[in-house]
Amino acid sequence: MSEIMSAVENVPSLTETNELVAKTDDTGTKYLTFKVGGELFGAEINNISEIIEYSDMTRVPFTPPHIRGVSNLRGNVVPIIDLAIRLGKKPGQPTKRTCIIIVEMEDAGEKMDIGFVVDEVDEVLDIHEDDIEPAPQFGADIDSAYINGMGKLNGKFVILLLLEQVLSISELSQLISDYDLLQS
Amino acid sequence: MSSPEETFLLECGELLTSMEDALLQMESSPADSDSINSIFRAAHTIKGTGGVFGFDDVESFTHVVENVLDKVRDNEIDVDSQLIAILLSCRDHIEILVNKAVAGEDINDDDKDIDTDLRSGLNKYLDVPEAVENNLEVAEEKHTVEFESSGSMVISDNWHISLRFDKDVLQNGMDPLSFMRYLKNLGEIVHVTTLYDDFPKLEDFDPELCYLGFEIDFSSEADKEQIEQVFEFVRDMCVLHILPPRAHIAHYSEVIQSLPEDDMRIGEILIASGVLTKRELDEALNKQEKSFQAENENVTPIGEVLVEEKVVHEEVVNAALNKQNTNKIIKSTEQTVLRVDADKLDSLINLVGELVISGATTNMLVNKSGDEQLIESMSSMSRLVEEIRDNALNLRMVQIGETFNRFKRVVRDVSKELGKDIKLNINGADAELDKTVVEKIGDPLMHLIRNSMDHGIESSADRVASGKDIQGNVWLNAYHDSGSIVIEVADDGRGLNRDKILTKAHEKGLISDGQVLTDHEVYRLIFEAGFSTAETVTNLSGRGVGMDVVRRNIEALRGSVDVDSKENEGTTISIRLPLTLAIIDGFLVRVGDSSYVIPLDMVNECIELEEGEQAEPGMHGYINLRDEVLPYLRLRNYFDEPASTTGLESIVVVKYGTNTAGFVVDELLGELQTVIKPMGKILQNVKGISGATILGSGNVAIILDVPNLIVRATQAETSHVINKASDENVLLH
Numbered sequence A: 001m002s003e004i005m006s007a008v009e010n011v012p013s014l015t016e017t018n019e020l021v022a023k024t025d026d027t028g029t030k031y032l033t034f035k036v037g038g039e040l041f042g043a044e045i046n047n048i049s050e051i052i053e054y055s056d057m058t059r060v061p062f063t064p065p066h067i068r069g070v071s072n073l074r075g076n077v078v079p080i081i082d083l084a085i086r087l088g089k090k091p092g093q094p095t096k097r098t099c100i101i102i103v104e105m106e107d108a109g110e111k112m113d114i115g116f117v118v119d120e121v122d123e124v125l126d127i128h129e130d131d132i133e134p135a136p137q138f139g140a141d142i143d144s145a146y147i148n149g150m151g152k153l154n155g156k157f158v159i160l161l162l163l164e165q166v167l168s169i170s171e172l173s174q175l176i177s178d179y180d181l182l183q184s
Numbered sequence B: 001m002s003s004p005e006e007t008f009l010l011e012c013g014e015l016l017t018s019m020e021d022a023l024l025q026m027e028s029s030p031a032d033s034d035s036i037n038s039i040f041r042a043a044h045t046i047k048g049t050g051g052v053f054g055f056d057d058v059e060s061f062t063h064v065v066e067n068v069l070d071k072v073r074d075n076e077i078d079v080d081s082q083l084i085a086i087l088l089s090c091r092d093h094i095e096i097l098v099n100k101a102v103a104g105e106d107i108n109d110d111d112k113d114i115d116t117d118l119r120s121g122l123n124k125y126l127d128v129p130e131a132v133e134n135n136l137e138v139a140e141e142k143h144t145v146e147f148e149s150s151g152s153m154v155i156s157d158n159w160h161i162s163l164r165f166d167k168d169v170l171q172n173g174m175d176p177l178s179f180m181r182y183l184k185n186l187g188e189i190v191h192v193t194t195l196y197d198d199f200p201k202l203e204d205f206d207p208e209l210c211y212l213g214f215e216i217d218f219s220s221e222a223d224k225e226q227i228e229q230v231f232e233f234v235r236d237m238c239v240l241h242i243l244p245p246r247a248h249i250a251h252y253s254e255v256i257q258s259l260p261e262d263d264m265r266i267g268e269i270l271i272a273s274g275v276l277t278k279r280e281l282d283e284a285l286n287k288q289e290k291s292f293q294a295e296n297e298n299v300t301p302i303g304e305v306l307v308e309e310k311v312v313h314e315e316v317v318n319a320a321l322n323k324q325n326t327n328k329i330i331k332s333t334e335q336t337v338l339r340v341d342a343d344k345l346d347s348l349i350n351l352v353g354e355l356v357i358s359g360a361t362t363n364m365l366v367n368k369s370g371d372e373q374l375i376e377s378m379s380s381m382s383r384l385v386e387e388i389r390d391n392a393l394n395l396r397m398v399q400i401g402e403t404f405n406r407f408k409r410v411v412r413d414v415s416k417e418l419g420k421d422i423k424l425n426i427n428g429a430d431a432e433l434d435k436t437v438v439e440k441i442g443d444p445l446m447h448l449i450r451n452s453m454d455h456g457i458e459s460s461a462d463r464v465a466s467g468k469d470i471q472g473n474v475w476l477n478a479y480h481d482s483g484s485i486v487i488e489v490a491d492d493g494r495g496l497n498r499d500k501i502l503t504k505a506h507e508k509g510l511i512s513d514g515q516v517l518t519d520h521e522v523y524r525l526i527f528e529a530g531f532s533t534a535e536t537v538t539n540l541s542g543r544g545v546g547m548d549v550v551r552r553n554i555e556a557l558r559g560s561v562d563v564d565s566k567e568n569e570g571t572t573i574s575i576r577l578p579l580t581l582a583i584i585d586g587f588l589v590r591v592g593d594s595s596y597v598i599p600l601d602m603v604n605e606c607i608e609l610e611e612g613e614q615a616e617p618g619m620h621g622y623i624n625l626r627d628e629v630l631p632y633l634r635l636r637n638y639f640d641e642p643a644s645t646t647g648l649e650s651i652v653v654v655k656y657g658t659n660t661a662g663f664v665v666d667e668l669l670g671e672l673q674t675v676i677k678p679m680g681k682i683l684q685n686v687k688g689i690s691g692a693t694i695l696g697s698g699n700v701a702i703i704l705d706v707p708n709l710i711v712r713a714t715q716a717e718t719s720h721v722i723n724k725a726s727d728e729n730v731l732l733h
Helices: A002-025 A169-183 B003-028 B033-053 B056-073 B081-103 B109-126 B128-149 B176-183 B224-230 B232-237 B249-258 B263-272 B278-297 B302-309 B314-336 B342-369 B372-395 B401-418 B435-456 B460-465 B498-507 B519-527 B546-556 B706-732
Strands: A029-036 A039-044 A048-053 A067-073 A076-082 A099-107 A110-118 A120-127 A147-153 A156-161 B159-165 B187-195 B213-220 B238-243 B397-399 B422-427 B432-434 B472-481 B484-491 B560-566 B570-578 B583-591 B594-599 B603-608 B620-625 B628-634 B650-656 B659-665 B667-675 B689-694 B700-704
Touching: A029 A099, A029 A110, A029 A156, A039 A120, A067 A110, A067 B700, A099 A120, A099 A169, A120 A147, B003 B033, B003 B081, B003 B401, B033 B056, B033 B081, B033 B176, B033 B232, B056 B081, B056 B109, B081 B109, B176 B187, B176 B213, B176 B224, B176 B232, B224 B232, B224 B238, B232 B238, B342 B372, B342 B667, B372 B397, B397 B401, B397 B435, B401 B422, B401 B435, B401 B472, B432 B435, B435 B472, B435 B484, B435 B546, B435 B570, B498 B519, B519 B546, B519 B560, B546 B560, B583 B650, B583 B659, B583 B700, B594 B667, B628 B650, B650 B667, B650 B706, B659 B706, B667 B689
Parallel strands: A039 A156, A076 A110, B422 B472, B594 B700, B628 B659
Antiparallel strands: A029 A039, A029 A120, A048 A099, A067 A076, A099 A110, A147 A156, B159 B213, B159 B238, B187 B213, B397 B432, B472 B484, B484 B570, B560 B570, B583 B594, B583 B667, B603 B650, B620 B628, B650 B659, B689 B700
């Protein structure tokens, strides 16, 4: 009987040690950092499917300025968002370093690709959970709903974007409908 | 859901549809034997298949229906509207039962009540005891005949069924047990011996194979045909011998001989199960030897032997002949119609779309190269690609008639419910359109038809009072018109009441005071959200969501809806839909730096403007086109495109329904085939564009939605004028 009891008692302690091992092994989540409007941002790498060169795209009439247009991605028509405008910053002129980051978003079980324009792609980083501070209520100059957290990087802060919010399909299509109503 | 059950569900759906059609047909011509046969066939097949799957509810209920139908077929019951009504309800009930059975749900109390009601309704027609008596008589007659033919009979009163399933019966999705279970419905299984002689060594045993055979003694009043039908679905997958009660011993010997197991062993089983006595077995085995000798001397064809020995009931022969005939018919329709998975068709059409795009790219490159031979061969290939595209799209085209026919029943039921006499008239049922469109148009049409019947058509008393025919009419018309299909739902009812609509629109704040609207604009208000003038909400319509939903559903299909009405004469609602959703012929134009595609069906003509005739600068205006006013829209300004470098502009004259308008563009680039690419959820709600397409150069071009662009421009101008007017008012004050 006592043997059984001790065995049972041993179980949680075992998992505890496992967790400890996992934690020390874990180097944190991977983030892609990029510059928009001169500021450094980061986004979790999970949703990002590819980064492509910036090229001219087709404008779509009757859409607000943050919809940069649509582009041909291997035979599919993909909407491209101007991230600077979406975050309330001034749009920059495209340069040699301007890129489009393609992410796969999901809405009501339906997957679709969306691209967004950034001024420059920086690097892929591991940011440990302990190095992420909660978003400030104000002062970051962008809607706090779009912020996942503030990553500490060499003593500086990187705004980690919550792409699910920034590129939310329902929000974007709502914005377009509102803009449409306003125009007509 | 496993696939045989899925097929069953699909088949039942088709059978029930044909049953409904036939019932409605019978209502107008009761003596139509084709209709009654097709109803009977449907019920019979559903019963049979339901039984095989072990769906007892389906099977037992359909059985009662089948009995009634059988009597109708034999002219024992007269067809009247009451019978049709009950059979229609039965059809609905079978549908519920089948769906629930396949989904694995139990039937609820409501369904049970319906079940009981319908059964008692049907039983009135059946006169049950008489039927049993008849059967008995027939059975007895048969027995007497057999007695006379030969003295050597087995004494047993039971049928003997000898059954050996093929090994792959399980792999074919059949469960041997379900046949036994189904057999029980015809009578009592007295004794079953399961034979497992075929059973292999354990290491060779394959769990997916069936190694069993059965010897069944069966007591029943059913005849041989009925028993055989139990096994209809495994007929090709088993060895079946059915011996009638008191059969000739010779037949037993034949069976024993034909079975794979050792003769003596079978004999013992038969004795054990009480079919044969020991003496009978000896006689049978004896006979067998004799027949062996006889075979060597003179071979008698098996058919002759069977007839001679009267082992085959006449009914069985007839049934076989009938079956051969129906098989022939089925075969001939099978050759003309092929059932194809819709996914396969979609992927084919997608591929054809890609082919069209890459064809356009190649075409462009070939033309650039200037090689005459290459250009010639390319042009013949382009023609082929075009044909392939048209044919592929045609595969998806179905006639609208099937959808229309569904409403016959709706109109019939709803008019009974409302106590109105309403006739449905269908025109243009052979007009074809894309299957996806057909599927999605059903619900909106349902709303419109119910609305017409509920609100449009007056009560009989009102109709008489206003001097109309007591029977109201609802029309469903379909016809092709400039690249679209138009579906009209019309009625000869009271028409829309302009004043009522206006009052309501004011109440709901849909229009502001002092706004002057034409009749047409007023009528269009019924499509606004939350609009309903019905004073009472019936369970049919009047909730005020209907028309709004109708409009949105149709717009989602790139279509539009319009209404026309005349007081006391009726209302017509016309739905205009594109024929297909996948590929269109387009007309490519350049506006500023971008290319746009205008659906070619809507392009009437193109006019190149000379410098002197240049239209006024600005977003819109009008020109004189052969003495008619043509309003135009300068797309460059409208789309905020940068100014063009070349000075010359052209006007593309588009026609949509009764509207004609001009689009001023910077350059005409010519015709092209375009594959419509969905723009995704984010951009799908932008009015005025209907999709995008990828050009030969790899660039994306936006496809213009002409009707919505015109509506948009009209609205913009109206609000512009109103704003201007109100601004002036402010200034005056």
